[in-house]
Amino acid sequence: MSEHMKLYEVFIRSRRGLDHKHVGSLHAEDPAQALEYARDVYTRRSEGVSIWVVNSSDIVASQEGDCESFYDPLDDKPYRHATHYQLPDEVNNM
Amino acid sequence: MTTEHHEQDLAALEQRFQARIDAEEKIEPKDWMPEKYRQNLIRQISQHAHSEVIGMQPEGNWITRAPSLHRKCILLAKVQDEGGHGLYLYSAAETLGASREEMNQALHDGRAKYASIFNYPALTWADIGAIGWLVDGAAIVNQVSLQRTSYGPYARGMVRICKEESFHQRQGYHIMMTLARGTAEQKAMAQDSLNRFWWPSLMMFGPHDAESAHSAQSMKWKIKRQSNDELRQKFVDQSVKQAEVIGLSIPDPDLQWNEQRGHYDFGDIDWEEFNRVINGDGPCNRQRLAHHVKAHEEGQWVRDAISAHEAKKRQRNDRQAA
Numbered sequence: 001m002s003e004h005m006k007l008y009e010v011f012i013r014s015r016r017g018l019d020h021k022h023v024g025s026l027h028a029e030d031p032a033q034a035l036e037y038a039r040d041v042y043t044r045r046s047e048g049v050s051i052w053v054v055n056s057s058d059i060v061a062s063q064e065g066d067c068e069s070f071y072d073p074l075d076d077k078p079y080r081h082a083t084h085y086q087l088p089d090e091v092n093n094m
Numbered sequence: 095m096t097t098e099h100h101e102q103d104l105a106a107l108e109q110r111f112q113a114r115i116d117a118e119e120k121i122e123p124k125d126w127m128p129e130k131y132r133q134n135l136i137r138q139i140s141q142h143a144h145s146e147v148i149g150m151q152p153e154g155n156w157i158t159r160a161p162s163l164h165r166k167c168i169l170l171a172k173v174q175d176e177g178g179h180g181l182y183l184y185s186a187a188e189t190l191g192a193s194r195e196e197m198n199q200a201l202h203d204g205r206a207k208y209a210s211i212f213n214y215p216a217l218t219w220a221d222i223g224a225i226g227w228l229v230d231g232a233a234i235v236n237q238v239s240l241q242r243t244s245y246g247p248y249a250r251g252m253v254r255i256c257k258e259e260s261f262h263q264r265q266g267y268h269i270m271m272t273l274a275r276g277t278a279e280q281k282a283m284a285q286d287s288l289n290r291f292w293w294p295s296l297m298m299f300g301p302h303d304a305e306s307a308h309s310a311q312s313m314k315w316k317i318k319r320q321s322n323d324e325l326r327q328k329f330v331d332q333s334v335k336q337a338e339v340i341g342l343s344i345p346d347p348d349l350q351w352n353e354q355r356g357h358y359d360f361g362d363i364d365w366e367e368f369n370r371v372i373n374g375d376g377p378c379n380r381q382r383l384a385h386h387v388k389a390h391e392e393g394q395w396v397r398d399a400i401s402a403h404e405a406k407k408r409q410r411n412d413r414q415a416a
């Protein structure tokens with residue numbers, strides 16, 4: 001049965017004002033069912049105020065092997081960080 | 095549903111909406127909200143986005159002329175950040191149902207404004223210092239306050255932006271400090287730049303509270319959390335010390351510590367200049383807009399090519415499926 005059902009990723013907003021956060025995935029026949037399952041499985045202890053379900057196949061993800069080309073700036077561009085600039089103590093809270 | 099019923103429903107919805115705001119809860123995209131709240135936010139967020147993007151012009155103009163490779167890299171990274179800020183904000187406005195095309199069109203038609211400060215030219219290298227220190231500094235004061243705005247996606251965008259902003263102000267101040275410690279000529283260049291950017295920076299906070307068209311309602315809806323004058327005062331108070339430390343003087347003879355208020359008093363802002371510049375007649379208004387329109391039009395072939403490529407790919411997939 002599950003081989004016919006699509007995989008959905010589940011995201012939950014734990015509180016108003018916060019981003020939805022990935023919590024896991026589940027199989028369901030359609031989005032409405034996925035939403036109900038997500039409610040049953042992932043929010044039994046009032047974990048959230050809003051649920052998103054997204055077809056797993058719709059998610060496009062970068063690979064860890066691509067790390068260098070994606071995240072290289074972290075290492076060789078220290079000037080993107082505030083701490084790179086040394087300022088006098090009196091104004092260093094800027 | 096009769097009109098009367100409809101009005102009762104609306105009143106109840108509005109009441110629940112305001113109660114949520116009064117309780118410091120965020121409003122999220124799929125919540126019911128008054129049409130005016132939505133319109134007010136679209137106006138404010140899109141104008142904020144336009145400011146980030148138009149603001150790339152005066153600084154971008156100096157990337158090729160930065161005095162060292164290091165400064166060039168820094169400026170490039172900063173301008174790149176501002177483009178990103180524009181994107182965060184446009185997408186926050188899109189969660190309210192505004193389309194990117196419509197927002198862009200409103201900018202090009204002159205219906206939507208952007209921060210008037212970007213209509214001043216960056217004439218010298220010191221201006222890049224003054225922009226980072228003062229213009230980003232003023233923007234940060236405003237954006238820190240907006241981290242507590244009532245609309246969730248806007249508030250979260252502000253948190254992301256504030257994290258990225260602090261290097262902007264520090265690199266600008268660092269440029270000013272370096273010039274101020276340099277030759278007499280370099281120090282004079284820094285002072286001249288402070289002289290030109292000080293007052294326009296104070297204008298960035300908008301009209302006085304009593305004259306501000308959208309303020310009262312925005313405060314009630316907690317779109318704005320602090321008034322224009324409060325934020326301006328905060329900026330003046332923090333800047334005085336910063337100027338002092340590097341031996342530059344703020345061009346305001348009325349600037350004076352007020353023991354009683356616990357704040358600096360400062361001189362009158364030239365509101366005529368503000369109105370002139372915000373309504374299209376500043377030193378660079380036409381140039382800024384013309385450049386944006388040109389860049390947009392010159393990018394048309396790229397957008398066309400992308401959609402042609404997409405269409406072709408779809409066709410190929412359909413044929414394979416058949």
Ligand SMILES: [Fe+2]
Nearest residue numbers: 146175176179
């Ligand atoms: Fe920015």
Ligand SMILES: [Fe+2]
Nearest residue numbers: 176230259262
């Ligand atoms: Fe910035």
